[in-house]
Amino acid sequence: MLRELRTFVAVARHGTFAAAGMHIGLTQSAVSSQIKNLEQALGVRLFDRTGRQATLNAAGIRALPLAREMFELFSQMSIPQDPDEYRGEMRIGAIASAQTGFLPQALLRLRRAAPAVDAKLVPGVSLDLLSQVDAGDLDIAILIQPPFELPKELCVQVLETEPFVLIVPLDVDGDDPLTLLAEQPQVRYDRSSFGGRQVTRFLREQRIEVRVALELDELDAIVKFVESGLGVSLIPRAGLWLERDVKLRVIPLGDLTFHREVVLLMRRSQRDLPLHRLFTRCLSKADSPDENSVLPSP
Structure with a gap:
């Protein structure tokens, strides 16, 4: 049922079955079929359909954060405890001044501490980066402190x-x-x-x-x-x-x-993950002359 939940989250985000399918690599009919299977399994309808639009109804609004939480819990089952055991991509969003400021040294420290991690840098303005972290398209982002209250699923740490x-x-x-x-x-x-x-x-x-x-x-x-x-x-x-x-x-x-406060933004459920904690230490020590100070303890 994880496949159907993933499709449900995509439709909730993009607003139509067609747009969701484009982003997750499915046809519109496949998206429709998976949503139908999910609604039958749950015994409730999740969307109000008006023309091509699919709008979350009350049941869908209640189900969406639970679906996201299930995905996060599932993804954590395969997460190693030691950063040097990590494999794969870490998607990092950053505003321009961070890219040319403290971020290069932080990424160098990250590579030394977790050499198998492929850091993918995604440039953008603060509002876009916030939306991408909220949607799960970025693992973490460096941006300007938003002038409004964040969703409870997100948290920030002031960097500068x-x-x-x-x-x-x-x-x-x-x-x-x-x-x-x-x-x-x-x-x-x-x-x-x-x-x-x-x-x-x-x-x-x-x-x-x-x-x-x-x-x-x-x-x-x-x-x-x-x-x-x-x-x-x-x-x-x-x-x-x-x-x-x-x-x-x-x-x-x-x-x-x-x-202006420059902050590190991530999902609250991920802030204690070893790789996220390592990256936070890499940022906090970016100006330190001690290159080994951010490496995990043996």
Whole structure:
């Protein structure tokens, strides 16, 4: 019945039998047959069908977290206790600043501790990575702390806390950040991103109306546009720009400083798995000079 449960979870996620079949490699008729078998075995209908859409009914909503839990329990039956015995793929999602920051050293440590693990890096923005962890498409992800309550099945661990600063072109005079934000055009940190929402809230609290010259989500690209003179920007102190001699001024916000938290996200049921615990240690020791400090004890 695990096959039918897997199909049930896929239909619940993708909304139609056809879309679910495309993602799990089944025809629409095979998906329909498996859902019918599952409903007959349980004695309840799980979906309300309207045209091509398949919407979870009350019984389906109740069954979905139980189905996911059964899958997780089944998958744990074959999990080794020692990380160096692991085989196969670990799917790791990461935002851009983590990929160019502490993640490379962490992945190197992971490879040394668990050489048979194939780490697959999946880039993305925070909201997409969160959705992929929630759906089971990623094992773990590094992203910005969401500005809303997470589902109870997910948990986070704070990895870094990054202060926001104002970056200003060299030819722009003045040191008061609020005045500069009010008077200068802004290269805007994407308002749909988690970090960009923090900027929006800050500007609203300070009652500042800004002129947006450009809006994007990539921090190092924002820095390049500010260097070119396109405008000023509120961004966190994170990214490759901190490692080079930038042609701009960095102005702290002083008492108005707010922060972006970079977190490690995983399913709560998996946080105590040996490989997940090892990867967490690899991240926490990424800046340590002791290369052996993250290796599991013999």
